Amino acid sequence: xxxxxxxxxxxxxxxxxxxxxxxxxxxxxxxxxxxxxxxxxxxxxxxxxxxxxxxxxxxxxxxxxxxxxxxxxxxxxxxxxxxxxxxxxxxxxxxxxxxxxxxxxxxxxxxxxxxxxxxxxxxxxxxxxxxxxxxxxxxxxxxxxxxxxxxxxxxxxxxxxxxxxxxxxxxxxxxxxxxxxxxxxxxxxxxxxxxxxxxxxxxxxxxxxxxxxxxxxxxxxxxxxxxxxxxxxxxxxxxxxxxxxxxxxxxxxxxxxxxxxxxxxxxxxxxxxxxxxxxxxxxxxxxxxxxxxxxxxxxxxxxxxxxxxxxxxxxxxxxxxxxxxxxxxxxxxxxxxxxxxxxxxxxxxxxxxxxxxxxxxxxxxxxxxxxxxxxxxxxxxxxxxxxxxxxxxxxxxxxxxxxxxxxxxxxxxxxxxxxxxxx
Amino acid sequence: xxxxxxxxxxxxxxxxxxxxxxxxxxxxxxxxxxxxxxxxxxxxxxxxxxxxxxxxxxxxxxxxxxxxxxxxxxxxxxxxxxxxxxxxxxxxxxxxxxxxxxxxxxxxxxxxxxxxxxxxxxxxxxxxxxxxxxxxxxxxxxxxxxxxxxxxxxxxxxxxxxxxxxxxxxxxxxxxxxxxxxxxxxxxxxxxxxxxxxxxxxxxxxxxxxxxxxxxxxxxxxxxxxxxxxxxxxxxxxxxxxxxxxxxxxxxxxxxxxxxxxxxxxxxxxxxxxxxxxxxxxxxxxxxxxxxxxxxxxxxxxxxxxxxxxxxxxxxxxxxxxxxxxxxxxxxxxxxxxxxxxxxxxxxxxxxxxxxxxxxxxxxxxxxxxxxxxxxxxxxxxxxxxxxxxxxxxxxxxxxxxxxxxxxxxxxxxxxx
Numbered sequence: 001x002x003x004x005x006x007x008x009x010x011x012x013x014x015x016x017x018x019x020x021x022x023x024x025x026x027x028x029x030x031x032x033x034x035x036x037x038x039x040x041x042x043x044x045x046x047x048x049x050x051x052x053x054x055x056x057x058x059x060x061x062x063x064x065x066x067x068x069x070x071x072x073x074x075x076x077x078x079x080x081x082x083x084x085x086x087x088x089x090x091x092x093x094x095x096x097x098x099x100x101x102x103x104x105x106x107x108x109x110x111x112x113x114x115x116x117x118x119x120x121x122x123x124x125x126x127x128x129x130x131x132x133x134x135x136x137x138x139x140x141x142x143x144x145x146x147x148x149x150x151x152x153x154x155x156x157x158x159x160x161x162x163x164x165x166x167x168x169x170x171x172x173x174x175x176x177x178x179x180x181x182x183x184x185x186x187x188x189x190x191x192x193x194x195x196x197x198x199x200x201x202x203x204x205x206x207x208x209x210x211x212x213x214x215x216x217x218x219x220x221x222x223x224x225x226x227x228x229x230x231x232x233x234x235x236x237x238x239x240x241x242x243x244x245x246x247x248x249x250x251x252x253x254x255x256x257x258x259x260x261x262x263x264x265x266x267x268x269x270x271x272x273x274x275x276x277x278x279x280x281x282x283x284x285x286x287x288x289x290x291x292x293x294x295x296x297x298x299x300x301x302x303x304x305x306x307x308x309x310x311x312x313x314x315x316x317x318x319x320x321x322x323x324x325x326x327x328x329x330x331x332x333x334x335x336x337x338x339x340x341x342x343x344x345x346x347x348x349x350x351x352x353x354x355x356x357x358x359x360x361x362x363x364x365x366x367x368x369x370x371x372x373x374x375x376x377x378x379x380x381x382x383x384x385x386x387x388x389x390x391x392x393x394x395x396x397x398x399x400x401x402x403x404x405x406x407x408x409x410x411x412x413x414x415x416x417x418x419x420x421x422x423x
Numbered sequence: 424x425x426x427x428x429x430x431x432x433x434x435x436x437x438x439x440x441x442x443x444x445x446x447x448x449x450x451x452x453x454x455x456x457x458x459x460x461x462x463x464x465x466x467x468x469x470x471x472x473x474x475x476x477x478x479x480x481x482x483x484x485x486x487x488x489x490x491x492x493x494x495x496x497x498x499x500x501x502x503x504x505x506x507x508x509x510x511x512x513x514x515x516x517x518x519x520x521x522x523x524x525x526x527x528x529x530x531x532x533x534x535x536x537x538x539x540x541x542x543x544x545x546x547x548x549x550x551x552x553x554x555x556x557x558x559x560x561x562x563x564x565x566x567x568x569x570x571x572x573x574x575x576x577x578x579x580x581x582x583x584x585x586x587x588x589x590x591x592x593x594x595x596x597x598x599x600x601x602x603x604x605x606x607x608x609x610x611x612x613x614x615x616x617x618x619x620x621x622x623x624x625x626x627x628x629x630x631x632x633x634x635x636x637x638x639x640x641x642x643x644x645x646x647x648x649x650x651x652x653x654x655x656x657x658x659x660x661x662x663x664x665x666x667x668x669x670x671x672x673x674x675x676x677x678x679x680x681x682x683x684x685x686x687x688x689x690x691x692x693x694x695x696x697x698x699x700x701x702x703x704x705x706x707x708x709x710x711x712x713x714x715x716x717x718x719x720x721x722x723x724x725x726x727x728x729x730x731x732x733x734x735x736x737x738x739x740x741x742x743x744x745x746x747x748x749x750x751x752x753x754x755x756x757x758x759x760x761x762x763x764x765x766x767x768x769x770x771x772x773x774x775x776x777x778x779x780x781x782x783x784x785x786x787x788x789x790x791x792x793x794x795x796x797x798x799x800x801x802x803x804x805x806x807x808x809x810x811x812x813x814x815x816x817x818x819x820x821x822x823x824x825x826x827x828x829x830x831x832x833x834x835x836x837x838x839x840x
Contacts (some may be wrong), residue, residue, distance in 0.1 A: 012612035028636075036612050055660055058647040068647065072639035119787075138785070141762035146739045151657065151665060152746035155678045156757070160667070161750045162594035163583060169667040170676055170748050171591060174582045174655040180637045182783075184604035189784025191611040192454050196429035196789050198618060204788035212765050212783035216603075219442075219595020221751045223488025224476045226778050231752045233674065237591055239571070242474050244482070251571065251592040252580070259590055261575040267473045269567055302475065302482065333566045340568070340576035342590055345645040345652060348578055348635060356561040359632050372646045375639050378632065379609040380558070382539075383624035384616050 009385040011037020018102040019043055019093075020077060024051040024176075025210060026106035026134040027073035028183030033102060033190065034076030035378065035386050041402060042077040043093065045084070046421055048395045060367025069176075071365065071392045073183075075374065079393035080402045081423050084115055089422045093117060095407065098126050102190055106134040106182075109144050119205040129203040132190040134182050138209035148210070153178035157214030162221055165236040181217070182210035239263055247306040250313050252342065253320045259342040260320055260328050264312060266301030269338055274299060276335040277316065286319045349373065361388045399423055428455025429789040433614070434811065435522040436461060437497070438504075438513075438537065440468040442570065442599035443554045443630060444526030445493040447606040451522070452496035453782055453791045459807050460497045461513065462800060464829055465505065470494075471800065478774045485773040485799045494797040495769065495779035500808070501801030501829025508827035510536050512812070517542045519811045522610055523551045528567050529559045539625040549623040550613040554606050558629030570596020570630070577634030578641060584654040601637055602630040663711040667748060668723045670731035676748040677731045679722065679738065684708060689741045694725055769796035801831045 014037035020030035021043045034040040042049065049070070057065040083089040094117070097103060103122055105112060112118050119131040133139060136148035137156075146152070151172055154160050160170035189206040197203050215222070224230040224241060232241055237252035242263075253260045265273060275296040281287035290311060320328070325341035332339045341347070354360065357380075362371035377387035403409045403423065417423045433456040437448040445460065445468070452458040462468060467484055476488035484490075500516075503509040514537065517523055523542060525532050532538050532553070539551045553559055556568035574580060574597040584590040609626045617623055635642065641652035657678075659665035665680040681687045684707060691700040699705075699721050704714045711718055726734060731747040738745035749757055755766060755778070763785065766778040779794050808814040808828070822828045 012616045032608060036608075056644060056648060056650075058643075068643045069640045072643055132784075137759050138763055141759045143739075143759040146746070147742055147744045148746060149662075149680055149682070149744055151659070151667075151678045151680050152744055155667070155676075155746040155748040156759075158749040158751055158754045159594065160676075160748050161674075161753075164591055167674075169657065169669075171583055171667075172657055173579060173593070174658075175638060175641055175652055177637060181604075184601070184608075185783040188450070188604055188607050188611075188782065189786065191608055191615075192429045192784070193786055193789070195611055195614065196786075198615065202788060204786055207785045207787070209759075209763060209783055211759060212763060215754060215760070215765065215780065215783075216600045217593070217595070217597065218751060218754070219597075219600070220474075220476070220489040220492045221594060222754055222780075223491055223777075225752045225755060227476045227478045227488045227774065228480060229752075230476070231750055232594075233750070234591075234594075237589060239592065239594075241476070244475055244477070244480050252589055254589065259580075261572045261580065261592065263569075263571060265473075265569070267469050269469075269569070270473075302473065333563050336565075336567065338567065338569055338572060340572040342575040342580045343578055344581045345578060345638065345641040348576075348638070349642065349645060353557050353561045353563045354632065354635070357558050357629065357632070359629075359635070372643060375632070375635050375642060378605045378628075378636055380627040380629075381609070381613065381616075381624055382626075383620075383622055384613075386612075 011385045013038035016101040017041070017099060018104060019096055019100045021103070021105040021107070022134065023049065023106045024054060024069065025136070025179050025182050026104055026186055027051055027070070028180050029132065029134060029186035029190065030077060030104050031073050031075060032183070032187040032378070035388070037385060038102070040077040041096070041398070042074060042079045042393065043082050044079055044395060046081045046423065052395065062367060064367065066365070074392040075363070075388045076390050077393055078398035078402065079396055080399050081396040083422045084117065086420065086422045088417060088420070090115060090117060092403070094125055097122050097129060100126065100129060102194070103129055103131045104134070104186065104190070109133070109135055109139045123203055123205065127203055128197060128201060130190055130193045130197055130206065131203065132186050132206040132208065134186040134208040134210065136210045138212070139207045150176040150178045153210045153214055156211045157217060158221070159214060159217035162218060162232060162234050164234045166234060170234060178210050178214050181213045182208060185213040242301055243304055244302050245305050247304050247309045249309060250317070253317060255320050255328065256322060256324045258325050260323070260325065260339065261342055262316065262320065262339040264301060264304070264309065265338055266299055270301060271296045271299050273337040273339070276337045280331055280335060281315070281319050284319070286315070288315045291315060363388055363391050365391055366394055396423065427789055428792050429786060431455040433457070433522065434520045435459065435524060436516050436520045438523070438525040438527070438532065440526065441470050442493050442596055443602045443606065444524050445497070446600065446603040447524055447552065447554070447610065448497050449494055450603070450607050450782055451610070453794060454789070455792055458497040459500050459516065459811070460494060460798065461500050461502045463501060463503050464800065465503060467800070483773070491774070491777065491779060491797040496792065496794045497798060498803035498807050499798035499801055501804045501831070503826055503829065504535050506825065506827050508822065508825050512822070512827060513537055514542065514545060515812055517549065518546045520546065521548070521550060521614065523549060524554070524606070525552070526554045529553070529555055529564045543623060547623055548617055548621065550610060550617060550626070551623070552606055552610055552626045552628060554602055554628040554630065556629070557631045559627040570599035573630055573634065574598045577631055578638040579634070582652065582654050585656045586654055590654060598630050598634040602628060602633045605633045658715070663708065663715045664718050664722055666719050668726040670726055670734060671728055672730070674750070675731045677726055677734050678744070678746050678748065680744040681711070682744070686743055687711065690738070690743045693737055693741045693743065697725070767794050769794055771796035772799055799831060801829045804828055804830050
């Protein structure tokens, strides 16, 4: 019933052991190390990780609910339960830490320390350990203890001030993103420290801030302030900051069956796009004279005026209105233009480029008879494995395997630990 | 007192432009790698020239803020890959490198004689990262693209905006920076593999596939539930209130999100227990969700007269989820980012004093190096050729004479003053 997809080539981290004590903020971090071949043990409280309670859920044949968010970011992990508020739970974790290479956690700052399991204690237990903590704002500083979920992180990193319509409330992305970003930087930090450990033998502590991780979503906007004391703000479906005239460029266009993205660019790629678009419009008899007569080779978007933009965009908008998303994708590819349709999950699953690269990995989830197509490797490596080997685990699925078979606890001991709600 | 860095001794040669290639190099440099950016006046990085901000709004290849963001702490080497002697030098540099990064359209480096097989023949331990729009293979491999549109193809744009209204694009090349993170991870993973096996390897990174990792829950939702995740403004299925509310002053906003009844009671207490908040219509999670529009309206009336900073502090003191929506200018005075030393001052020859971003992770024993500013075009040609290839001043002069390398020109600061 449960098929795990086990590949043969080793990964970069094959043989490494990761203890993953993360909440949703850090799930992807553990997954990335697992995708690279590490043996990741998700250490969950007996009631289950908070991520297991994130909606929406899918219900398996037995009526058990599975969080889709949890499923998405916990493949390649084994699950054990452990109550860290109990002495035996802490002792088991300390024993596990002695044999581990990575320790990941995303509890509120100070929580593990209060249990005697902070990074200093762990590094004393195992000086080779790379301990990574992912929290909303970091381990120290004035916001250290602030409560923050995705909305607060997206607000404090600045990106929401750039997203939405002028004069209206700033917007977040409707699917939580800050957790993935924090985890991505968590994995970057953990691997940087691991690289050092492999040379020096010394582990260390990696302190990751989700707020800091998400500042990059503002892209280059901070340099408008840093260089010129200009404060960029949100402009709806327009893009600003690409011209020195202040002209704004439309980014989102309605089409026959949805929306498209197209932006007037300069530079060689933009010049080629504008020329190709003019030709495409012409093939439908829709290219106005000023577009056909324009010398696109010398087109410079930085110095374009709003009047010129409006002229071009008026004609382009009319043309796009009658195109479909599929037609647009086909033409931009064939004509080498910059631009893509605005896709949703169903479009992405139907994409032939992803299929041709064998991106999707079939994965059998617990209680399913058909595999789902799971996002596969984040990169194709010529000499090592990366990707999904193992489906996300059920809660405590590997208690026996880890505690009895690998750590040597007897059935009677496990029974006692279960009775006292340690596991 | 300079600390040891985690990536000391790693040599990286970057043939790239824009964000996805260069920013990987920048992060490696922040942790001690020696990173060389190969450039030419005949082929400028588009981020040097295409887009503002330029210092004082004066265009110039050494005045770009977009370039500064992605290239602090790296070294600029002027190399003309259109002449054989230039390509020859590039191959010699690759032979000295641990890592080569490129983000041209697939096939370009091979045509230049700098493809993975060509370089691995002279340096078998080489780790080479090719990062591009859609990957090196597949029917659309050759399609060029910029992150702003690829962000739409990967499902993000569809998820931003009011339900039923047109979507709104995210500000920058969102997906490029996802690929930067995965690219950095892939390079370090391949270096570990080399440490274990002695073998280098090639990494084919598709920015599109990286983006899909960040929408994975929606990919599963469509397959398992048959529903297409779409934009919901700032609403959240399991929290109410969960929104952004106006504060005192112009364009000042605060988020407030409440995930259970106890948190709601704490919020009501901070509000001074107004009559409306005690209504049964808002007493439980389900009832707040039911009456969310009215709740948002009433909450917004309460926040409107209050300064965002003070409100954030008093709500957080009461353990209520709340954050001021930082403007871009606010990021530079944010006390938490300041505490972490997230912005670091640098002094650039032409721009003058400005700031660069540090990585979001802080290492306790081997912290990031103090950054140097983004390089001026061809600023380090002599230094890099001396350090990596041991070329003498005379040899360098000779190569410059052949047009194989390009030297920095005198600084042109003051053009605007």
